[in-house]
Amino acid sequence: IDNRDEDTARTELSKLHPADIAELYRDLDLEQAEFLFRLLDADQAADVLMELDEDDRHKLLSAMSSEDIAKQVIDHLDTDDAVDIIQELDEEDRDEILSHIDDVEQAGDIIDLLKYDEDTAGGLMGTEMIVVNENWSMPQCVQEMRKQAEDLDDIYYVYVVDNDYRLRGVFPLKKMITHPSVSKIKHVMELDPVSVKTDTPVDELTLDFEKYDLVAMPVVDSIGRLVGQITVDDVMDEAREQSERDYQLASGLSGDIESNDTMFHQTKARLPWLLIGMLGGIGNSLILGHFESGFALNPAMALFIPLIGGTGGNVGIQSSAIIVQGLANGSLDIKSSTKQLFKELGVGLLNACIISLLVLVYNIFALGPAQVTTVAVSLSLFAVVVFASIFGTFVPLTLERFKIDPALATGPFISITNDIIGMVIYMSISSALIAAFGTSI
Amino acid sequence: IDNRDEDTARTELSKLHPADIAELYRDLDLEQAEFLFRLLDADQAADVLMELDEDDRHKLLSAMSSEDIAKQVIDHLDTDDAVDIIQELDEEDRDEILSHIDDVEQAGDIIDLLKYDEDTAGGLMGTEMIVVNENWSMPQCVQEMRKQAEDLDDIYYVYVVDNDYRLRGVFPLKKMITHPSVSKIKHVMELDPVSVKTDTPVDELTLDFEKYDLVAMPVVDSIGRLVGQITVDDVMDEAREQSERDYQLASGLSGDIESNDTMFHQTKARLPWLLIGMLGGIGNSLILGHFESGFALNPAMALFIPLIGGTGGNVGIQSSAIIVQGLANGSLDIKSSTKQLFKELGVGLLNACIISLLVLVYNIFALGPAQVTTVAVSLSLFAVVVFASIFGTFVPLTLERFKIDPALATGPFISITNDIIGMVIYMSISSALIAAFGTSI
Numbered sequence: 060i061d062n063r064d065e066d067t068a069r070t071e072l073s074k075l076h077p078a079d080i081a082e083l084y085r086d087l088d089l090e091q092a093e094f095l096f097r098l099l100d101a102d103q104a105a106d107v108l109m110e111l112d113e114d115d116r117h118k119l120l121s122a123m124s125s126e127d128i129a130k131q132v133i134d135h136l137d138t139d140d141a142v143d144i145i146q147e148l149d150e151e152d153r154d155e156i157l158s159h160i161d162d163v164e165q166a167g168d169i170i171d172l173l174k175y176d177e178d179t180a181g182g183l184m185g186t187e188m189i190v191v192n193e194n195w196s197m198p199q200c201v202q203e204m205r206k207q208a209e210d211l212d213d214i215y216y217v218y219v220v221d222n223d224y225r226l227r228g229v230f231p232l233k234k235m236i237t238h239p240s241v242s243k244i245k246h247v248m249e250l251d252p253v254s255v256k257t258d259t260p261v262d263e264l265t266l267d268f269e270k271y272d273l274v275a276m277p278v279v280d281s282i283g284r285l286v287g288q289i290t291v292d293d294v295m296d297e298a299r300e301q302s303e304r305d306y307q308l309a310s311g312l313s314g315d316i317e318s319n320d321t322m323f324h325q326t327k328a329r330l331p332w333l334l335i336g337m338l339g340g341i342g343n344s345l346i347l348g349h350f351e352s353g354f355a356l357n358p359a360m361a362l363f364i365p366l367i368g369g370t371g372g373n374v375g376i377q378s379s380a381i382i383v384q385g386l387a388n389g390s391l392d393i394k395s396s397t398k399q400l401f402k403e404l405g406v407g408l409l410n411a412c413i414i415s416l417l418v419l420v421y422n423i424f425a426l427g428p429a430q431v432t433t434v435a436v437s438l439s440l441f442a443v444v445v446f447a448s449i450f451g452t453f454v455p456l457t458l459e460r461f462k463i464d465p466a467l468a469t470g471p472f473i474s475i476t477n478d479i480i481g482m483v484i485y486m487s488i489s490s491a492l493i494a495a496f497g498t499s500i
Numbered sequence: 501i502d503n504r505d506e507d508t509a510r511t512e513l514s515k516l517h518p519a520d521i522a523e524l525y526r527d528l529d530l531e532q533a534e535f536l537f538r539l540l541d542a543d544q545a546a547d548v549l550m551e552l553d554e555d556d557r558h559k560l561l562s563a564m565s566s567e568d569i570a571k572q573v574i575d576h577l578d579t580d581d582a583v584d585i586i587q588e589l590d591e592e593d594r595d596e597i598l599s600h601i602d603d604v605e606q607a608g609d610i611i612d613l614l615k616y617d618e619d620t621a622g623g624l625m626g627t628e629m630i631v632v633n634e635n636w637s638m639p640q641c642v643q644e645m646r647k648q649a650e651d652l653d654d655i656y657y658v659y660v661v662d663n664d665y666r667l668r669g670v671f672p673l674k675k676m677i678t679h680p681s682v683s684k685i686k687h688v689m690e691l692d693p694v695s696v697k698t699d700t701p702v703d704e705l706t707l708d709f710e711k712y713d714l715v716a717m718p719v720v721d722s723i724g725r726l727v728g729q730i731t732v733d734d735v736m737d738e739a740r741e742q743s744e745r746d747y748q749l750a751s752g753l754s755g756d757i758e759s760n761d762t763m764f765h766q767t768k769a770r771l772p773w774l775l776i777g778m779l780g781g782i783g784n785s786l787i788l789g790h791f792e793s794g795f796a797l798n799p800a801m802a803l804f805i806p807l808i809g810g811t812g813g814n815v816g817i818q819s820s821a822i823i824v825q826g827l828a829n830g831s832l833d834i835k836s837s838t839k840q841l842f843k844e845l846g847v848g849l850l851n852a853c854i855i856s857l858l859v860l861v862y863n864i865f866a867l868g869p870a871q872v873t874t875v876a877v878s879l880s881l882f883a884v885v886v887f888a889s890i891f892g893t894f895v896p897l898t899l900e901r902f903k904i905d906p907a908l909a910t911g912p913f914i915s916i917t918n919d920i921i922g923m924v925i926y927m928s929i930s931s932a933l934i935a936a937f938g939t940s941i
Contacts, residue, residue, distance in 0.1 A: 076694070078711040110711075204677050214674040215656060215715065232673045233655040236645050253517070269740065270519040270551075272733035274656065274715045291732050292713035298736065299710065302743035303825060309750055310821030310910070311814050318826030322846045329818050330851060333885075336814045337855055340807025341862060347803040354802045358795035361802035362788040365919055366781025368806050372813075373752050373777045373912055377770050380751030384744060385759030405763045410771060414778055421782060444774075469751070471814055474915075478806055 069098045077103060081110035089118055105135035112317075113147060120144070125152060129159030137212070138165065139185030139293065142172045172287075180264050181257035183297065184278045184287030189217045193227050193245040200244045201235075215274045218285055219248045226254055226277055226285040254279050257286060261297050266389045268294045304466065305383060309376070311336075311471035332471045339475035343368075346482045353489065357498040359432045360489055364482070367436070370414065371443040371481035372474030378403055378451025379469045386459055387466075396456045400449065407448025415441040429499045431492045439485040446484070447477045510539045518544060522551035530559055546576035553758075554588060561585070566593060570600030578653070579606065580626030580734065583613045613728075621705050622698035624738065625719045625728030630658045634668050634686040641685045642676075656715045659726055660689045667695055667718055667726040695720050698727060702738050707830045709735045745907065746824060750817075752777075752912040773912045780916035784809075784923050791927045798939045800873045801930055805923070808877070811855065812884040812922035813915030819844055819892030820910045827900055828907075837897045841890065848889025856882040870940045872933045880926040887925070888918045 072080060072095070080099070084092050084107070096104060096119060108116055120128060133141045133156065145153050153173075160166040168186045175181025189207045191200045200217070208214055217230040228248035238247045254277045255264055268276065268291060278287040307316065311332035316325060347354075347364070354361050382399070385391025391399065415437040422433040451473055455465035513521060513536070521540070525533050525548070537545060537560060549557055561569060574582045574597065586594050594614075601607040609627045616622025630648045632641045641658070649655055658671040669689035679688045695718045696705055709717065709732060719728040748757065752773035757766060788795075788805070795802050823840070826832025832840065856878040863874040892914050896906035 076712060078713075201677070208674060208677045211674070213672065213715075214677070231654065232676070233649055233652070235673070235676055236642070236649045236655070269733075269736055271517060272519075272731075274654075274732060291715060291736070292710075295710055295732070295736060295739070298739065299743070299829065302740070302747065303829070306743065306747050306750065306821065306825060309747065310817050312818055312821060316822065318822050318832040318840060322843055322850065325822070325843075325847050326850050329815075329847070330854065332818070333811065333814055333851055333855060334858075336810050337807065337859065340804070340810050341859070343806040343810075344803035344866075347806075351799045351803065354795050354799035358792045358799070358802075361795045361799075361805065362785035362792065363781070364802065364805045365784040365788075365809050365923065366778065368809070369777050369781050369784075369813075369916065369919055370774065372810075372915075373774055374770075376751050376911070377753055377773070380747065380753060381757065381759050381766070384747060388740065388744070391759040399759060402763055402766075406766050406770070409763065409767050410774055413771065414774060417775075418778065418782070425785075470817070474813075475810065478810055482806065 065098060068095065072098055073100070073103070077106035078110045080107045084111060084115060089122075092119065093122060101131050102135045105132050105140075108132060108144070109136065109140050116144070117147065120148070125155040126159045129156045130161070133160055133169075134162065134165070137185045137187050138168045138172055139183065139187075139287075141165070141169050142182075145169065145173065146177065175257060178261050179257060180255045180259040180261070180278050180289060181287070183261060183264070183293050184257075184289045186287050187211050188275075188277075188288040189214055190285060191217055191219055191230070191244055193219050193221055193248070194243065196243055200230075213290075215290075216277075217244075218252075218277050218288070219244055220285050224285060225283045226252065226279050228252060229277065252277060255289070256281065262301060262387065264289065265294050265298045265301070270389075301387070305387060305469075308464075308466040309380060309383070309470040336471055336475055339479055342479055343482050346479065346486060350486045350490065353486075353493060357432065357493065359426060359430065360435070363432070363436045364485070366418070367439055367443055367481045367485045368478040370440060371447045371477035374407070374410065374444050374447040375451035375473040375477040376470065378407075378448050379455050379465075379473045382452055382455040382459075383465050383469055386455070393456065393459055396460075399456065400452055403448050403452040404445070407445045410448070411441045411444035414444060427499075431489070431496055431498050435485070435489040435492050439481070439488045442484050442488070443477070443481045446480060450477065450480070506539060509536065513539060514541070514544070518547035519551045521548045525552060525556060530563075533560065534563060542572050543576045546573050546581075549573060549585070550577065550581050557585070558588065561589070566596040567600045570597045571602070574601055574610075575603065575606070578626045578628050579609045579613055580624065580728075582606070582610050583623075586610065586614065587618065616698060619702050620698060621696045621700040621702070621719050621730060622728070624702060624705070624734050625698075625730045627728050628652050629716075629718075629729040630655055631726060632658055632660055632671070632685060634660050634662055634689070635684065637684055641671075654731075656731075657693075657718075659693075659718050659729070660685055661726050665726055666724045667693065667720050669693060670718065693718060696730070697722065703742060703828070705730065706735050706739045706742070711830075742828070746828060746910075749905075749907040750821060750824075750911040777912055777916055780920055783920055787920065787923045787927060791931065794927075794930065794934060798873065798934065800867060800871065801876070804873070804877045805926070807859070808880055808884055808922045808926045809919040811881060812888045812918035815848070815851065815885050815888040816892035816914040816918040817911065819848075819889050820896050820906075820914045823893055823896040824906050824910055827896070834897065834900055837901075840897065841893055844889050844893040845886070848886045851889070852882045852885035855885060868940075872930070872937055872939050876926070876930040876933050880922070880929050883925050883929070884918070884922045887921060891918065891921070 087095065099107060108119065132144065145156060157166055157170065189204050191203055204217060214232060217232065218226060219228040219230055221227050228250050229252040230244055230248045234247050253267065253271050253273065255267065257278055257280055274291045276289050277285055278289060280286050312328050313331055316328040382391065418440055419433065419437040422436060426433050454468040454473065458465045458468055528536065540548060549560065573585065586597060598607055598611065630645050632644055645658060655673060658673065659667060660669040660671055662668050669691050670693040671685055671689045675688050694708065694712050694714065696708065698719055698721055715732045717730050718726055719730060721727050753769050754772055757769040823832065859881055860874065860878040863877060867874050895909040895914065899906045899909055
């Protein structure tokens with residue numbers, strides 16, 4: 060590559076899978092990348108582009124003219140990939156590129172697909188698929204399949220529609236082998252195939268793929284007409300993105316962030332949560348400030364601030380994570396919220412008893428049984444654990460009910476909130492006990 | 501169902517997909533479930549069994565004799581599913597069931613598959629696939645495919661081997677349509693297909709499926725002979741399990757836990773982390789105990805304990821999550837650890853400057869510029885943020901190097917550790933400043 064030996068490089072590249080070439084690109088600077096990119100044939104170049112990170116892809120595309128993008132990239136992509144690329148571009152570039160696409164049918168499909176919300180089946184589907192009419196004879200179907208199959212990469216199912224283009228069945232390619240000689244396709248197709256509507260949310264779709272073990276699923280419009288197909292590779296990417304997003308939110312990272320992002324990009328994704336945490340900490344200092352004279356009088360109180368804040372945070376994170384995960388993998392139904400809250404109350408009471416009793420025993424030895432701190436810490440721990448369990452369950456369930464992403468309620472948010480509420484509980488109980496009994500009972 | 505109307509129930513059930521029947525089962529008690537289960541035909545019953553939760557499956561299976569399990573369940577399953585079921589049983593039941601399998605070839609395959617580690621390609625693969633010899637003519641291949649295809653559910657690729665059963669190529673079924681009439685299969689097959697070895701770890705395999713957008717992948721032994729096939733549905737399940745495990749560990753949940761598990765099961769998965777947190781909190785109280793007289797002298801110090809502990813915890817969780825996610829999705833290479841640590845140092849310094857300066861400004865107004873607390877809090881915050889960034893990056897990278905799951909180092913573990921270290925730093929800096937200047941500078 061460094062020697063700019065075009066022929067050798069071209070031969071080497073043509074042997075590689077696009078995904079491997081994309082990995083090579085990561086280690087190159089922009090100039091080298093552009094040089095290599097020009098060596099690829101157009102089909103390969105378009106595939107490599109799809110495998111690149113969004114940032115790298117953006118760099119390469121911005122160096123190309125709209126016409127080149129249309130002719131050398133979009134023309135060689137499936138419609139779903141073409142839509143993804145066009146969606147990443149500026150509004151004005153979009154129209155220009157669309158006007159340069161030679162294949163009017165493809166351009167029309169892309170414009171149709173651009174209308175769908177990215178997070179629905181319509182936004183994920185492609186229009187490349189093999190479609191036959193239910194009344195055709197088998198030889199007629201095979202001839203038609205042959206014609207349609209030429210432009211397609213992979214085919215797993217053939218979709219069968221009626222005269223109004225309504226989806227009637229699927230015909231797994233396997234049956235081409237096992238049932239080679241039947242008169243009409245409608246006699247061998249599988250009826251009532253699993254399908255989704257264009258407005259089905261992507262996370263529901265992912266669960267359907269997992270549930271029915273499918274490799275592709277037809278997409279129909281509101282009156283059952285076949286409009287596209289979703290393949291399992293797109294679903295896998297979506298599933299990974301979704302679980303990464305949940306994980307990031309639970310860890311206090313906003314936005315899509317990778318370990319190889321720049322320092323400033325990383326700081327941008329991390330600082331917001333840290334600042335919220337900082338405000339929470341300052342809020343805590345104000346709450347504790349009301350008790351400042353109490354610390355002078357009974358400094359032992361200060362020693363258990365981390366224990367109570369930390370335990371509240373940990374319990375809350377656990378509770379919210381169980382809800383978020385249950386909603387994501389479909390095992391938890393929003394309708395059973397009340398049942399879930401009662402169960403969580405049980406779990407919270409059980410954990411609260413165990414932890415506050417253990418700490419009570421420790422403090423009887425460490426501080427003495429007659430110390431007000433001994434009693435206040437265990438009472439507060441009990442209250443904090445029960446409260447954090449309920450709160451950690453209630454918040455994500457409520458968000459889900461209002462169609463807000465419940466994953467927002469995990470990680471830093473729940474631990475900071477519980478930390479503050481823990482301090483309020485601890486300080487209230489301590490103040491009350493000290494007011495009633497003094498520092499030792 | 502309640503009326504035990506067998507015929508109606510049977511007709512209804514036969515129309516449903518096994519995954520839907522499995523969902524029905526969730527809402528039934530054991531007696532009803534067994535009644536329904538007996539109504540299913542054997543193929544359907546076996547599929548439904550595979551779709552059930554492990555607990556429910558265990559209940560149903562323990563009510564059956566070994567012979568029934570072998571004849572009514574194992575016989576009707578693909579080898580990879582059969583192995584999964586057998587692995588869930590006790591050691592003694594396994595041999596008994598294996599001895600009852602009529603199909604000696606299937607029993608042999610199962611015994612072979614049981615040898616592989618569950619977390620490798622060998623543990624995930626099945627032996628059901630279509631294999632043809634590279635030297636066969638096309639009509640010979642088609643005839644052979646037809647014979648082999650009868651017992652199989654879905655077929656996506658036909659694998660082509662040489663006379664020594666070494667994998668030579670794949671033949672996508674699509675080519676049956678586009679290239680119907682060629683003399684020998686070796687002229688249309690795709691050479692050098694992507695394949696994995698039996699000992700490839702499952703997480704690597706998952707990344708390969710995502711990278712190459714495959715629906716099935718052949719598995720070869722150490723000398724390249726074809727031994728099995730992995731399908732994308734198994735990989736999707738694995739990918740979900742892996743990301744759920746990472747998420748659970750980050751949220752302080754050990755073991756596989758679901759929102760519909762019993763109260764005691766949940767407590768078992770949650771209490772260990774809470775107890776570790778409790779010990780961490782008690783450890784913190786011991787550290788702060790050395791400073792007890794300091795709180796009596798300068799109670800304002802106590803107010804910022806939650807701020808410093810919480811910020812350290814938040815930073816540490818972010819840093820470790822970025823590493824764990826990068827390792828899981830393959831974007832981070834363990835070889836670039838040093839580079840990653842330096843970048844994290846940069847991010848840490850940047851965040852530390854911003855946060856400690858903001859808190860400094862706040863405290864100058866809240867406490868006054870000459871207060872030792874004002875200086876101590878910002879100095880400690882700076883040190884804690886930098887330390888937590890490095891520590892949160894270093895620990896998961898080190899675990900990965902020693903082949904321990906880096907996800908263990910996320911969530912509660914890292915936040916508790918950073919909480920404790922934060923207190924040590926805060927108390928040391930405060931003590932030193934008070935010793936040098938008294939409570940106001």
